[in-house]
Amino acid sequence: MTFESTGKAFNHMTIRRDGSGQVVGWLGERAFALCLMENNIPFYWVAPTKAEFDFIVKHEGKVITVDVKSKERNVSNAGYLDAHVTVEQKEYDCKIYVFANVIKDTKEVQLCGWLSKAEFWRKARIVEKGDSDGNLVEHKHAGKVKHKDLRDMESLIIPLRMA
Numbered sequence: 720m721t722f723e724s725t726g727k728a729f730n731h732m733t734i735r736r737d738g739s740g741q742v743v744g745w746l747g748e749r750a751f752a753l754c755l756m757e758n759n760i761p762f763y764w765v766a767p768t769k770a771e772f773d774f775i776v777k778h779e780g781k782v783i784t785v786d787v788k789s790k791e792r793n794v795s796n797a798g799y800l801d802a803h804v805t806v807e808q809k810e811y812d813c814k815i816y817v818f819a820n821v822i823k824d825t826k827e828v829q830l831c832g833w834l835s836k837a838e839f840w841r842k843a844r845i846v847e848k849g850d851s852d853g854n855l856v857e858h859k860h861a862g863k864v865k866h867k868d869l870r871d872m873e874s875l876i877i878p879l880r881m882a
Contacts, residue, residue: 747789747819748773750828754872760879771811778879784812789819789828796820796829798867801852802839806860809840818869832869839864 748766751774755762766773772784788804802818813836820829834842843862850857 743791743821744789746821746828747787751787751817758876758880772813783814785815786813787817789821791821791823793823796831800866801863803861803863830872831866833875
């Protein structure tokens with residue numbers, strides 16, 4: 720996998736204007752790619768093309784598009800944390816979201832779980848830019864689902880392995 724860090728925002732949805740989020744996103748994508756490779760699941764990594772998703776996996780004759788959502792945090796994965804997807808991405812041609820935690824100090828990546836796009840938006844609590852959530856202020860209009868409500872990674876890998 721090649722990687723580019725431009726020092727600028729990746730696109731108009733990028734929260735970190737200095738481009739540092741590119742590193743966090745790439746680390747999550749790399750962890751998911753390694754997971755697929757460890758399980759002998761063929762894939763195409765298309766994130767560098769700026770597609771509406773990061774991976775294409777062929778399963779049982781179907782094309783499954785996967786978008787990895789990575790978030791840098793000071794804490795390890797926990798059920799009370801939120802998985803975010805901006806509302807703007809609701810119409811993107813993506814079938815599955817995989818959520819990753821990147822620990823700030825160590826850059827350790829944790830694949831926290833996944834949901835189909837349809838299930839994510841059925842379960843999501845919608846927040847507006849500027850809303851307060853405890854000590855945090857929302858940066859974007861988004862959907863949020865608690866990590867405890869995500870499906871575990873093995874439940875994604877098992878059917879993909881059988882392709």
